[in-house]
Amino acid sequence: MTVADGSQVRLADVTEATPGTIPATPTFQVMRYVDSDLRVAKQTDVPNEVTPDLNVRSxxxxxxxxAGSINTLLSFGTFDTWLARLFRSEWSSDVLKNSxxxxxxxxxxxxxxxxxSSFLRYYGVRWNTLDLTLRARQSVQANWGVMGIGSPTPTSAIISGATYTNPTETPVFNAALNVGALALGxxxxxPKMQALTMRINGNVRQDDVLGQYEPYGHGLGRFEVTGTMTTYFENLYAYQAILDHDDVGLTVPLTDELGNSYTIAMPKMKLLDGGPRGTGNGNAVIMDVPFQAYYDATSAATMSITRAVAP
Structure with missing residues (x-):
């Protein structure tokens, strides 16, 4: 036997026309990723029965x-399908809004x-969370949380008629050269930011029923966007917005070295807490500011992403 090599594990994705049904002759998209713990989660119960000999009987x-997570680095065009699933929406004129x-x-x-080769497949998968992380002088991380209905019996054969599209080749966004002026409306x-984290959470729930081994289905929860800004303390403006519980907006422009771009916009949000804190000798004073976006009637969404292909 030959031990499987982690650097050769292929992760491929295809959209389901009917939720929970693997397409008959799928055209898989091979995905770029860093690591993943996607798997079948097995649930067991150890009955708490009293036995005189003190042994577990079953x-x-x-x-x-x-369930699992898929950790990736953000690049243009690579995850547009996953973003649409997470947003429960479709791209329209290169704009994606939650729906x-x-x-x-x-x-x-x-x-x-x-x-x-061994093939493990997972069907009825929904994209539940995305954690975006921008840190100075680092690549932009995009880490996905997914949950699915089930997995057919593992096999050593591809699906008959299946084809595989090569992964994208666009460069990874980095939080140094590829981030434009972050605008806090x-x-x-x-304020100038040292780091920015965002979590998009679809709050998908698992519905279980009697007489069924796998989940009966999933329920769609509220679309929530939260995060934290780590900012330098240069003036009182952002701090006053926290104290006054003002409506603010945040625009995050990302442009790769080829000129492809995403503009992430949260037009309406609240700064939930935060204040300047001294970090000791030789360090700048910073503020960690948690925030939450909420529905903006003008854009008819909580969050939007606008994409533009390099001219």
């Missing part, structure tokens, strides 16, 4: 579901064992 297999569509996909992991002077 361990019960009670269910299966699919209420139910969108699922099938994921496939291929593990190579020399001359043979509603604040007289936008």
């Amino acid at each position: 361990i019960v297999d009670v269910g299966r579901s699919v 209420v569509l139910d969108k699922t996909g099938t994921l496939e992991n291929t593990f190579k064992h020399g001359a043979t 509603g604040v007289t002077a936008s």
Whole structure:
């Protein structure tokens, strides 16, 4: 036997026309990623029965579901389908806004064992969370949380008629050269940021029923966007906005070295807390400012992403 090599594990994705049904002759998109713990999550129960000899009499297999995280680096055009699933929406004129569509996909992991391969597939997968992390002088991280309905029996063969599209080749965004001026709307002077984290959470829930081993389905929860800005303390404007509970907006422009761009916009949000804190000798005074975006009637969304291909 040949031990599977982690650097050769292929992660591929295809959209499901019917949620929970793997397409018959799928055209898989091979995905770029850093690491993943996607798997079948097995649930067991150890009955708490009293026995005179103090032994455990049974361990019960009670269910299966699919869950995990996929850690990636953000690059233009690579994850547009995943973003649409997370936003429960469609790109329209290169703009994506959160909506209420139910969108699922099938994921496939291929593990190579020399001359043979193992295929693990997961169906009815929904994109539930995305953690975006921008830190000075680092690549932009995009880490996804997914949950699915189930997984067919592992096999050593591809799906008959399946094809695979090569991964994208666009450069990874970095938080140094690729981030434009971050605009904090509603604040007289936008503070300079050391780091910015955002979490998009679809609050998908798992629905279980009697007589069924896998989840019956998923329920769609409220679309929530939260995060934290780590800013330098240069003036009182942002701090006053915190104290006054003002409405502010945040625009994050990202442009890669080829000229492709995303503009992430949260037009209406609240700065939930924060204040200047001394960090000791030889360090700048900073503010860690948690925030939450909420519905903006003008844009008819909580968050939007606008994409532009390099001219």
